[in-house]
Amino acid sequence: MRIELQINGEAHEADVWEGESLLFALREQLGFPGSKNACEQGECGSCSVLLDGTLVCSCLVLAAQAEGHEVVTVEGLADDGRLHKVQEAFVAAGAVQCGFCTPGLVVAAADLLKRNVYPSDDDIREALSGNLCRCTGYAKIFDAVRMAAAAL
Amino acid sequence: MSETASPKLELGRVGDSTPRIDGVPKVTGEFAYSSDLQAAGMLWGHTVRSPHAHARIVSIDISEAVGMPGVHAVLTHEDVPGEKRYGLEFADQPVLAYERVRYYGEPVALVAAEHPEQARRAAGRIRVEYEPLEPVVDPERATEQDPLHPDRPTMSHGYRDDPRPNVVRSLLIRHGDPEADGEVTVSGVYEVGIQDQAFLGPESGLAVPDGEGGVDVYVATQWLHVDRDQVAPCLNLKPEQVRIHLAGVGGAFGGREDLSMQLHGALLALHTDRPVKIVYNREESFVGHIHRHPAKIWAEHRSTRDGKLVNVRVRILLDGGAYASSSTAVTSNAASFAVGPYAVDNALIESTCVYTNNPPCGAMRGFGAVQVCFAHEAQMDKLAEALDIDPIELRLLNALGPGGSLPTGQKITGTLPVADVIRRAAELDIPEQEELPRDPMRLPGGSGNTTRGEGVRRGVGFAVGFKNIGYSEGFDDYTAARVRLDADGSAEVHCAAAEVGQGVANVILQVARTELGSSDVVLAPHTTATVDSAGSASASRMTWMAAGAVRDACRAALEERQQNGGKAVDVERIYRHPRTTPLDPETGQITGERAHVAYACAAMRVVAEVDVELGLTRVVWIGTAQDVGKAVNPQAVTGQIEGGTAQGLGLALMEEIQTRDGLITNASFTDYLIPTTLDMPPVVSVLIEEAEPDAPYGVKGVGEPPTVVSTAAVVAALRAATGRELTRVPVKPDDIVGL
Amino acid sequence: MDVLTPRSLEEALRLKAERPDAVPIQGGTDVMVELNFDRARPAVLLNLNEVAELRGWSQADGKVWLGAGLTYSEAMEPKLAEALPALAEASRTVGGPQIRNRGTIGGNLGTASPAGDALPPLLVCGAEVKLASVLGERVVSLEEFLVGPKRNVLAEDELILGVTVDTGDESRQTFMKVGPRNAMVIAVVSLAVRVDGDLRAAFGSAGPVSKLVRAELADADSFPQRVAEAASPIDDVRGTASYRRHALRILTKRALDRCLV
Structure with a gap:
């Protein structure tokens, strides 16, 4: 089926199989592979995107359900080539190792800081509890979010 | 496939906390992981796996599947043109199962189709008739049951001759007087369940036929050259006809030491003459790679009354699952470190790994x-x-x-x-x-x-x-690095050391910058095509080995450039750590x-x-x-x-x-x-x-x-x-x- | 496969009548897993995201109406959390924020998993489920609605509109969920307790369906044992029957300590 989506502020069209997830459509049909395919069942957050401004797992959204809605992916966070503060902080804090969880965490952290300008350490932990990371043990991810919060 | 060298490393020498060279592309989503790759005309590969832990394959009927919409190939073991088995150290694992399956999830057939859904539907039409066999699932009983590998692939490699069925390797270390008594004795039995590496990036990659009978495989792996050396014989190709290129790796932790989609993707690509992408889903990842060995350990510590260890006696039983993978080295490591970092004059350590029909085990961070x-x-x-x-x-x-x-x-x-x-x-x-x-x-x-x-x-x-740290027991462990140093002082470093997230790319660049005294250094793509082996990103060895190789290559390049009057040079150097030798098969003592x-x-x-x-x-x-x-x-x-x-x-x-x-x-x-x-x-x-x-x-x-x-x-x-x-x-x- | 996206409840009910094999999908947290892992290939998906009538909640006369499309995140918002604290606590235990932003009460009812986190808090609040088809509406108690593991009384031409729950006057309530890690778990066992004139407990993951147990206030001492005895847990990949029964006793005791103040 043919669907039309708003991704990072621009209209895109794709021909998808009806049972396809938004994640698969973004990655394979629409040219946005930044959202990652780690578990495809909402347990890891690697595919996190904003759907009408709400943080969701794109693996659990049917591509057809996103039609007519605004999708923001990790590719849409940087502003005209200038990294989002969260992105800068992830690099500076050493919060990236293999990086497969990073796009989802960056989107989730940006979402947190949009809603909560001064998050406590507990707020950060709870807000990121839907994002699994296997490399870092999370310590430097928390550092990055604190760093970004201070910079924003 | 386009491959580009890394950006220049602006700052940082050995000892500096320089931000990752791949940090920015990873936070923006631009970094290309193995599951992100695409190519014109690409097909999707799908692996049909055994639903049984142990069964005889009676027949495989692919006739219905080949005619399904979008399907370009359906392959079984009959389509493997070369060696039918491969393995990290011992070739005991079928490329595609024939005669019998030995673990749940063992690959049996392959499909390539235009959309993954078409591949899945066709896979469902492949009729495999199995005759279930009693699985060997209790490692304590495995040595009394029928052998899963009657040809005993791990025997006659200088290991202790253990005639019991299903022994992958057994090792006995006798140190001092293994019967020595202490004044106080404590004993215990300990068990460790099967752990999974659970890297977030699932097994995936893209195989691209080169039009001349060879193939390029872009894959997330830990050791490019050993992949090539396993893939080429099974495809009946020369090593240089198989080029393995490192795609972005979403974590490894030992779980990418063994092959996953490399051979299967290459088979489908050569068969269809089209690029073929294979991406495991999470369920397939769990069944499709080796795990940490589960263990049962019987330990007895004897000491003096004031606490000095007198004798430590340990028996270790590891379940290796269906195929050898790196089990022989895990067996030895478990024995070597069974006492812990303690001095003891007397010890008796027996470490045994058995074949079973449980999930296959191999390398995982910590390795025994x-x-x-x-x-x-x-x-x-x-x-x-x-x-x-x-x-x-x-x-x-x-x-x-x-x-x-x-x-x-x-x-x-x-x-x-x-x-x-x-x-x-x-x-x-x-x-x-x-x-x-x-x-x-x-x-x-x-x-x-x-x-x-x-x-x-x-x-x-x-x-x-x-x-x-590093490979042991006589393994010829080396790392190559190649440095192209231009007249203007800029340099390109080639090293096949797999960047799996651990940061070896920074190690290479920080060493090169330190040695060359220049920030104008880039790291070329990691590939088998341009440089010799780096060995595996495992055993906590890659930093040491890559640093050694890059250091030596940089120093040689500077020297050569000085000798030739400042012209551009291109040198490759091999670095080896101090040589090791095997343990004595009867006593477990060092032989060198x-x-x-x-x-x-x-x-x-x-x-x-x-x-x-x-x-x-x-x-x-x-x-x-x-x-x-x-x-x-x-x-x-x-x-x-x-x-x-x-x-x-x-x-x-x-x-x-x-x-x-x-x-x-x-x-x-x-x-x-x-x-x-x-x-x-x-x-x-x-x-x-x-x-x-x-x-x-x-x-x-x-x-x-x-x-x-x-x-x-x-x-x-x-x-x-x-x-x-x-x-x-x-x-x-x-x-x-x-x- | 077809995807149908109705824009109103009327259209949704009409489509469901025409295509009774259509599988409703709202937050997708259950249905998409089935699709992604090739466990289900429904002929039709009925996308309910655009049906505004299913959204939101309202409160009147000691009753709260929860639309089937109410998300867990919405259930955690302060105003609703004040009216239904156990549901808010249960919602906080569901998945990560991404799941809570998409997963819905209606989905939890439709899936009818024994581990459904919203079910125990709804049971102790006397939830009544409103169902509708083109032929009309009907209301069934949540206890009657749940008939077995992943089975409910929803007819094939019906959709779940929402639930009505009783907030009570002086109701004290809490929810607890046991899992082997500290976030993002399917319940090994869960429990909601409400004290409001009498004692009510409902458990999850300790029997084929979430089940309500009631007692008089005077029987508080024996209540933990009664709740544990009412359960019929099994051994599975997430836990053992004996642990589940043991945990229910502890949880009920602790819940009463919180609620009987």
């Missing part, structure tokens, strides 16, 4: 040392209690160090600051207990809101462990100067709160001191320690592949749990930098020691909180409650 550390540290605490000696004092009293020997007879000739890491970790201040009431997120049970403080007890645990190259140790202190009525845990704080040689990039080193600690904590508290008659019953992130942000405490890391004499810049590997020690340390804290023995990991709520 994790399992035995859990046992030896429980034993040391038990001994301390029996002797009424402070457990830290007991460890210090027996600490191994330079000049001491392993039970294999090998002298510690390099650095091994065991006493120092113990003291430094023990000195760290632990946090005061937090007051109640607290948000449930700060209590055992976390978001489950199960306690307001009822039933919560606090415990502090301690553990120390060590492990070898060394069986291992070097060691690294770590000590860890853990504070945990346990809800003893519900059996739930919150680890509150972790402090650790680790022997790191020289930190090439301190930020990356602490990142390795924090991440490695999390994996050990996972094994202690929640991670286990569960099976029923050999079938995996929790192949998902819903039921195979890894630590979340609410499970990992802050980690205080003390880096002990004592330069390793034989290593470039004095470096040591840092990835494994935290994982080796953290499982033991976390469980020690749980024992302190609960007063229970807790002899099996992962510790289940039932064990804490006493059901």
